[in-house]
Amino acid sequence: MMAAGKAAESGSSVILLEKMPSLGKKLLITGQGRCNITNNLEVKKFIADCGPQALFLFGPLTRFGFESTLKFFEELGLKCKLERGGRYFPESDSSRDVLEALEGYLAAGRAKVTTNVRVTGIRKEREGFSVTAGTEVYRSNRLVIATGGKSYPGTGSTGDGYSWAADLGHKVTPLKPSDVPLNVKEDFVKELQGLSLKNSELTFGRGSKKIKYFGEMLFTHYGISGPIVLDASRAVGLWLDTGPVDCHLDLKPALDEETLNRRLQREIVESGKKTFKIFIKEYLPAKLIPVFIALCGIGDDLRVNQLNAAQRKKVIELLKDIRFTVTSLRGFDEAVVTAGGVDPDQIDQATMESKKVRGLYFCGEILNLDGPCGGYNLQIAWSTGFLAGKSSGEK
Template sequence: MTYDVVVIGGGPSGLMAAITAGRNGAKTLLIEKGNKLGRKLAISGGGRCNVTNVLPDDELIAHIPGNGRFLYSAFSIFNNASIIEYFESLGVQLKEEDKGRMFPVSDSAKTVVSTLVRQLDVHGVDQRLNTKVEAVHYGEETHEIILENEKVTTACVVIAVGGKSVPNTGSQGQGYAWAKKAGHTITELYPTEVPMTSNEKFIQDKTLQGLSLRDVEITALKPNGKPIQSHRWDILFTHQGLSGPAALRLSQFVVKALKKFKTDTIDVTIDCFPDEGEQQIIDKLMKQAKNSPNKSVKQVWKSLLPERYLLFIMDQIDLDPSTTYHHLKKKNVIELSHLVKSFTMKVNGTLSIEKAFITGGGVSLKEIVPNEMASKFMDRLYFCGEILDIHGYTGGFNITAAFSTGFVAGLHAANRSAEDGQV
């Protein structure tokens, strides 16, 4: 078979690339080795699919710490506003939630995936599911895609196979070899947006397992105690360490710090009241205790913090929860407020890259034309999505990068194949 454009990988970037190529007149084939298209989209946003984020471009790029500035060119062609307009033009109504996250009104990722799959049919894109690419052979005028039982010839190839994270969605890093074959450099791969691990006794004992803390600030510290990075959002204590959006965002900085400082652990502090100083908390605790002098401090203070965390912090300073104001020592209140503002735990790493939501590292961006997603080394070769050395925080930023780079890659692959007419 002969095509103008072959897109390898049916995730968010691959779907957008194939639809865009087809819409721009290219005879297009989308190859996916799994049995479903959009599997990572289907599980994103807790199954609700956080399709983009409405922050302005500068803020959007600030939330893509892995080379987000590279995306300015792509965003000038197809950005978050374009994504919203695109889906709403297809009848998918979106709604804005906290922190600029955009979800389908249906609260179902299936709405998004099925809409994109329908667009493949609308634009005449051929689809091959359960189809493994054995090899990619590059030529001067055409490229060959070797499948199990046949060979496909194409003018242009778009590689959209993702990174090494969430391998159960089909993304196992096979695209790196095809990139290297074309002369590309793969920067070091590492997990991002991944739960952090700790050997602290309270973690091993599962003392706080399953406990969430809302709107806290967590900070990774250098060995000298200076901050590396802070994130404010929710955290979740697990049987292995820390998860939840703030911890996931911090994880990549912990991975890099462990390596940079050649250390076994990094200190992470938890601040439950980022908008208040220690003295304010001391005053608040003392006032509440004084106003109910015959009640236990556990009863008086439990409105401030989840009870399990309050008891845990009180245990750290040997403060009896049944203590009343009459027997309360100011020293204990000072110690408690300090821990509430700056509880420190040692983190020794993260779960594996396969357990991460996003892969850090990938095809070096120095080797990619930013407003085309084209290879600088191989004519008619394009990359999009997570295979590139781009990664963002959770919250719609990675999907925005995937849709944007997919659109640009599909558009330019279609235009490039049209330059020569049909293959």
């Protein structure tokens, strides 16, 4: 939408082909319907958070970064507000307003929008391109491919563009779900389904490599999800290529073992007659208690003043370190974004034109560019879409 609108504004005659009955199905579900439209990170930090291939983004982000994005939407009548973590959302908290702003932009430039048209093939002709959609063939001098990734395929993003890119001679790096929940081996984790922990710390490890995340996580019927897990999935996904990954949950990250031990000793003295099951309520959310007691191997009717040193040590150990094993990523249908895709090395970062096929442009998630949750992925789409539209529209 950004690319088509910008190309139309630049004076070209534009047709946007969309296979769904309406535009922006995925945009509507972004940010849980609120659309985290961008973030205010410096270009260097943005790129570092997205990983090595994101160096490519230096061009697009310096030409059309978050400030340009906010200005662009403001000119379309959409004001945004800044929230925690430098994230921007529409003031109205409605992703539909973002979609309507873009639809207005397309209409203002007289871009022709054709929905319910699924492109099935693309050919480079002697002059320009032919684009096949069922029995229809569209011809154009220049072509922008913005078919997105493979995640949440129900929104229309089924990865159709990757094979066209490959057929036209582009390298497509392996695709992988990213910003995605994780499957866990241990059954006790599944018993915690629905439990959300706000201030937890997860450490993922493989051999001497360790990576820590602090914040909110959620237990599910298959394993773990929630903001810190989605963030972690980017790094953990790479390790999972060569086998399972250890995960350690610290339920009391603000307290070291010694402090926790002193507190436990003191409270045992104060409430010695309580059963362990009642006593431990002070430390844990209700849903976690049966699982925790089972992991401790302590009878729940045991009075706390009867706990021996080894049992107290076990309680402390588990409060600081519940271990489980991550076996795999969940699938594309649950992934916020697709990692992998058209290799940006084959794209001109000033114009988004293919270095392989003149007149062909790529933008958005189809590229091997992706970031964590937090406005990164839409900003990538805005920046690359703006440049693809501008340069394809101007020629």
